[in-house]
Amino acid sequence: MSAAFADVLRGEWLKQRRTWTAWMVVACACFTPSIVLAMRLLRYRGLPALHAAPDYWERLWHAAWESSAIFFLPMGAVLATSLVVQVEFRNQAWKLVHVLPARPWTLYFAKLAVVASMIALFVAAFCLATWMTAAIPALLVPGVDLPSAPIPWSMVARDGLGYFVGALPIVALQYAVALRFANVMVPVGMGFMLWVGTLGMLGTGWGSLSPYAATMVQYIASDAGGRMPPPLFEPHAQALAYFACFVAVGYALFAGARNKG
Numbered sequence: 001m002s003a004a005f006a007d008v009l010r011g012e013w014l015k016q017r018r019t020w021t022a023w024m025v026v027a028c029a030c031f032t033p034s035i036v037l038a039m040r041l042l043r044y045r046g047l048p049a050l051h052a053a054p055d056y057w058e059r060l061w062h063a064a065w066e067s068s069a070i071f072f073l074p075m076g077a078v079l080a081t082s083l084v085v086q087v088e089f090r091n092q093a094w095k096l097v098h099v100l101p102a103r104p105w106t107l108y109f110a111k112l113a114v115v116a117s118m119i120a121l122f123v124a125a126f127c128l129a130t131w132m133t134a135a136i137p138a139l140l141v142p143g144v145d146l147p148s149a150p151i152p153w154s155m156v157a158r159d160g161l162g163y164f165v166g167a168l169p170i171v172a173l174q175y176a177v178a179l180r181f182a183n184v185m186v187p188v189g190m191g192f193m194l195w196v197g198t199l200g201m202l203g204t205g206w207g208s209l210s211p212y213a214a215t216m217v218q219y220i221a222s223d224a225g226g227r228m229p230p231p232l233f234e235p236h237a238q239a240l241a242y243f244a245c246f247v248a249v250g251y252a253l254f255a256g257a258r259n260k261g
Contacts, residue, residue: 026121208233
């Protein structure tokens with residue numbers, strides 16, 4: 001009898017509980033909000049006026065996403081994907097995985113779902129850390145209250161979903177590569193080089209075509225002072241198209257591989 005997808009997915013999650021992958025993702029998500037918080041605590045005298053600004057949340061949200069959208073989210077996706085797959089290589093467990101009473105698509109998509117959940121964890125942890133950037137000064141600094149402006153939930157949901165979708169092609173491509181190489185440095189090195197190449201080409205009209213560009217393009221497009229040519233295609237539609245293509249190719253390579261370990 002073939003194992004149900006939910007059972008295989010549960011097993012994949014149990015494997016990740018013994019690794020530091022989720023903690024690494026949370027650390028990447030919280031890094032920039034932590035820096036913003038530290039700088040504001042150092043300049044605490046200006047916090048009352050800052051927290052009273054009507055556009056407080058928009059400015060904080062934009063400042064917090066700057067390095068996260070450009071660096072931490074793409075590279076976090078590269079590292080998380082490689083580490084999730086590396087569990088099997090490190091424990092020499094691929095042959096055990098393939099003897100499970102489960103079809104190849106079940107094995108492939110269960111692990112892919114775990115990787116995608118790491119990106120969702122990044123976005124959720126980032127949102128919480130950004131809110132804490134406002135809440136912690138209100139608790140620690142006398143005379144500082146929580147921001148008077150309401151949280152723009154529609155902006156948070158729209159941008160959060162956009163960054164999640166923008167990271168999906170990175171996940172799919174890194175996943176396909178990581179499944180082919182036992183050495184974790186191969187997918188990590190490839191991902192880093194593609195990220196650097198994408199960053200270097202953003203000033204041209206072709207940079208937006210990179211599967212690693214969507215999160216960068218989304219952030220720069222939201223920056224009034226951003227300087228880059230308009231993307232050739234809608235970034236999120238392009239990201240979903242890349243994701244579908246990379247998943248299909250990756251699954252074909254996984255299912256057709258002769259070496260199962």
